[in-house]
Amino acid sequence: MGKLENMRLFVRVIEAGSITKAAEQLNLAKSAVSKRLADLEEELGSKLINRTTRTSSLTEAGANYYQRSLLIIDEVDELDANTKDSGRELAGNLKLSVPLSFGLAHLNTALDEFAKLHPDLTMEIDFSDRHVDIVDEGFDLAFRIGDLKNSSLQARKITRINHVLCASPDYLKANNAIVDHTDLPGHSILKYKNQPFTIFDEHGKSHSILSSSKISANNGDFLTQLAISGHGIALEPTFIVWQALKAKQLTLVLSNYSIAPMHAYAVYPPNRYLPIKTRTLIDFLVARFGDNPYWDKY
Amino acid sequence: MGKLENMRLFVRVIEAGSITKAAEQLNLAKSAVSKRLADLEEELGSKLINRTTRTSSLTEAGANYYQRSLLIIDEVDELDANTKDSGRELAGNLKLSVPLSFGLAHLNTALDEFAKLHPDLTMEIDFSDRHVDIVDEGFDLAFRIGDLKNSSLQARKITRINHVLCASPDYLKANNAIVDHTDLPGHSILKYKNQPFTIFDEHGKSHSILSSSKISANNGDFLTQLAISGHGIALEPTFIVWQALKAKQLTLVLSNYSIAPMHAYAVYPPNRYLPIKTRTLIDFLVARFGDNPYWDKY
DNA sequence: AACCATTGTTCTCATTTTGAGAACTATCAT
């Protein structure tokens, strides 16, 4: 094994927090990780990590080695990427974490198109709404909808996510008319969480709606079906209900009101050279969706 | 084999000028070098070197890769060196090219003392007066006396080399008196090359002496013995004749005149991070000899 | 204080990688 590979392993051990976790992430036996780390320390003649079976900490030499290694690794990755870019097709693998609804309905076709454009590229798509740990789980890219929390991850905004209130024509006929926001509490709202939400009237004034949900669920498609069946007014992102709106299965409610938009982000590991395949995919998605996506045209 | 090791191999192939020469320098089979270079190119997906069986040239990608690799390699070497320096003894090997006379008489004791100070260090000393190719032959350091030619090598001045005219008392008794430089042509001068030389009188005026040498030889010890035996006036560096002067076997001739000094240099490969063991040795020698060396005290 | 779970280390062995060397190919000089 090489010097650079051992630097990467050392960096991974630090970032994982233990030899055991690093071994899991690297798909290596912990004995192999232990040995290579020991070999690196022996070659350098310096202890990099003070470790017992329960705790470990960087030595002073190790802290410096870690910082400098990061820089060198990034330079090598950039050099490799630049050399590979010399008149060459994208190749390799992209491991992506994709939210269920957005992923199945929209990202899939975009990723399929991207894959056709780059035949030497492979992709592993993991559909999940859970909050993945990108570094820990080895993802190149993850997609998040909402507001990004305090995070060391780096993110690029992919598109705008608008939300609307909508109900079936039958539901609206069978229930009290909704003229303004004060009429909402008398209705059944179908939404993700049984929590109040805020809407803005045409004057920009915000109103918090404290309506109890008869049903709440964390699956937008399910809620859409309920709304189409006349079970209430759905509060959902347009990228889910756009086709039902278009087909007149659902109708906008209080369309002169607005809801603060969310955004969809592509999220990737921090302090790393961004591989061109990852960067190209993000650029492709920004161009494909952007701030005026097709699902807002209904 | 690792990415960094393959970078070093690639750089070596470029600098050696051929796979065959690089293999010789690295003590590897040329099939191994050929394979590793091909593997690196395959991994990068780019041809780095266009090569036929007779000629080779860098591609554009290869030229960039070469330049960037040099930087990365230096950074890694520096990081390693700094980490190794963390409260540690010098270790490893130093391969030195040492001129015969100066080496045997002076450097040897200095290097022996240095080795005693650094027990984990090993040294390979190659005694030769020939002009070695430091990079080609894998030397860490070479020593040169004289004036450095136009060279990309880097050098550090170790000490000053003074030359003197001297003869045995018997020779001086048996031959015409030497009062000033005009008396020299009537004498037999023992020197390295049968060429004129320049001396400066007490007023700083230079005089070219066109005396033919009965004997010339490129071995200073041999010439010293001839002078002691009364065969003529020797023109030699003090580091060779100092003990004969001290023992009154030889006496200065025209001691109020002077000869332009030369210098001894430690020479090392250019554009490289200088390993601390090499740097420490050079510092040691500068301190040990300096501009007023012990052989000038006679 | 005893016990258990977890992490790291060491050792053995199988697998993989790597280099040596022979044989071959291609190119250029004579």
Next chain:
DNA sequence: ATGATAGTTCTCAAAATGAGAACAATGGTT
């Protein structure tokens, strides 16, 4: 046309590396 030289390919032995078992050390829990 021939020979010398450099690079490539192939085979095989040697070296390196990782997996997994067993063990040691540490800290938390009871």
